[in-house]
Amino acid sequence: DTGVSQNPRHKITKRGQNVTFRCDPISEHNRLYWYRQTLGQGPEFLTYFQNEAQLEKSRLLSDRFSAERPKGSFSTLEIQRTEQGDSAMYLCASSLGQSKYFGPGTRLTVT
Amino acid sequence: TQLLEQSPQFLSIQEGENLTVYCNSSSVFSSLQWYRQEPGEGPVLLVTVVTGGEVKKLKRLTFQFGDARKDSSLHITAAQPGDTGLYLCAGAARGQNFVFGPGTRLSVLP
Numbered sequence: 298d299t300g301v302s303q304n305p306r307h308k309i310t311k312r313g314q315n316v317t318f319r320c321d322p323i324s325e326h327n328r329l330y331w332y333r334q335t336l337g338q339g340p341e342f343l344t345y346f347q348n349e350a351q352l353e354k355s356r357l358l359s360d361r362f363s364a365e366r367p368k369g370s371f372s373t374l375e376i377q378r379t380e381q382g383d384s385a386m387y388l389c390a391s392s393l394g395q396s397k398y399f400g401p402g403t404r405l406t407v408t
Numbered sequence: 409t410q411l412l413e414q415s416p417q418f419l420s421i422q423e424g425e426n427l428t429v430y431c432n433s434s435s436v437f438s439s440l441q442w443y444r445q446e447p448g449e450g451p452v453l454l455v456t457v458v459t460g461g462e463v464k465k466l467k468r469l470t471f472q473f474g475d476a477r478k479d480s481s482l483h484i485t486a487a488q489p490g491d492t493g494l495y496l497c498a499g500a501a502r503g504q505n506f507v508f509g510p511g512t513r514l515s516v517l518p
Contacts, residue, residue, distance in 0.1 A: 303450075330506075337510075338510060339496050339509055339511050340508050341508075342505055342507070353505070395439050395441075395456055396441060396453055397441070397498075398453060399443075400450050402449065
């Protein structure tokens with residue numbers, strides 16, 4: 298399967314813990330995006346990389362959130378000191394042109 | 409205020425019926441994309457429309473981009489239970505970030 302992959306698929310954590318998610322994009326895609334989706338809503342943009350450079354961050358991305366793409370391939374999204382409001386589906390997408398291709402997402406539940 | 413509005417919000421129909429869902433904006437989009445998302449999964453890209461007035465067909469799905477590139481529609485002919493899902497439109501208006509609409513949740517009953 299050469300699509301976008303995300304790990305883990307599900308994560309349950311206690312409030313205050315740190316979590317890290319991984320995204321492996323389609324190999325030739327230079328752009329990588331992170332989105333967050335809550336129930337009944339469309340995905341909301343969090344941040345965007347072109348190769349290893351983080352070019353844009355949404356105001357939704359508080360200082361507890363950090364994303365990296367160290368070698369311009371896979372990316373990680375870390376959430377520190379998780380809060381219940383962080384519970385959501387975290388989606389990664391990659392693109393080469395206009396069309397974005399999404400991974401299956403990581404569902405985070407903060408208890 | 410949503411940059412992209414979608415209607416209807418929910419739609420429940422019987423297998424074999426036809427339906428149309430809409431994606432509207434007051435802004436001009438360089439392109440619009442339609443996705444289908446099933447529960448617990450990421451959105452799956454269905455189509456990208458680029459040219460005003462463009463019509464694209466994907467089996468029983470017909471996508472149209474408005475002449476002014478401010479709106480789009482998705483028409484499904486003879487809907488099947490496998491068409492059930494959340495249909496999202498998304499795009500970037502001039503000078504704006506790429507955004508998603510809130511989606512139309514379609515349920516096709518056998």
